[in-house]
Amino acid sequence: MAAQSSVSQYTANEYICEDCGALYVHDNPTTLESMKDVHNQLCAVKRQKTIAAESAKAASRLAAAKSAAAASAMAPAASSSSPPSPASSSPAASPAPGGNTTISLTGTGTSYSKAEGPIDAKFKEKRQQAGMYEGHKIWGPIDPPGQLGIWGSEVCVDFDICIADGACIEACPVNVYEWLETPGHPGSDKKPFMAREKDCIFCLACENVCPPQAIKIFQRK
Secondary structure: OOOOOOOOOOOOEEEEEEOOOOEOOOOOHHHHHHHHHHHHHOHHHHHHHHHHHHHEEEEHHHHHHHHHHHHHOOOOOOOOOOOOOHHHOOOOOOOOOOOOOOOOOOEOOOOOOOOOOOOOHHHHHHHOOOEEOOOOOHHHHEEEEEEEEEEEEOOOEEEOOOOOOOHHHOOOOOOOOOEEEOOOOOOOEEEOOOOOHOOOOOOOHHHHOOOOOOOOEEOOO
16 A cells, blocks of 8 residues: 555545644545645644744744854954054944934824724835835834834834734744834834844734734735
8 A cells, every 4th residue: 555645644535634633525636625725724733833933944044143143253353463453453334223214203293093904905005115214114104203104114014003012022933023112102102113124934923913903014025
């Protein structure tokens, strides 16, 4: 007898998901295949395993990056008979906190009320970029402190919808977010700022748990 696949138990008329144990039976192989595909897309257990695997990969990449940075910092400087000049001894300047920032979180825009979700998934087609905050794009209109627009390029949060419940920060397995104080905003006086947007593994955990649906994730192409 031929060995069964290690991925799942699958015969001509039945399919058993090895992750959750769900059984599907149908006489028509084409219909059964469609049932299998739909289940694989919706299986919560399979999705959790995928998220865990992606998180482990991200942690591994982060550890490797830290090791490389530590090794670079410990590498001996090139020998020289004379003291190096300040220009040659200093590493390339890194942006200061708040660098690459063109907007302010304070202002006179106070005549606003909290906006309702969900975030407009097509906002990039309808809005213009209004500025930057620490290198992250902000899509207008903005009128601080009462109207702050949508923040981010891949990890995008509508700050006007956000209620700062913290679900996204707790759900993110790679620590993309950190709190940003936004005093005077009608929705909440702090927001989840995507400070480590480039670390996103696109698991969609934050998007799925946001109560007001203020988050939209765009996977890199």
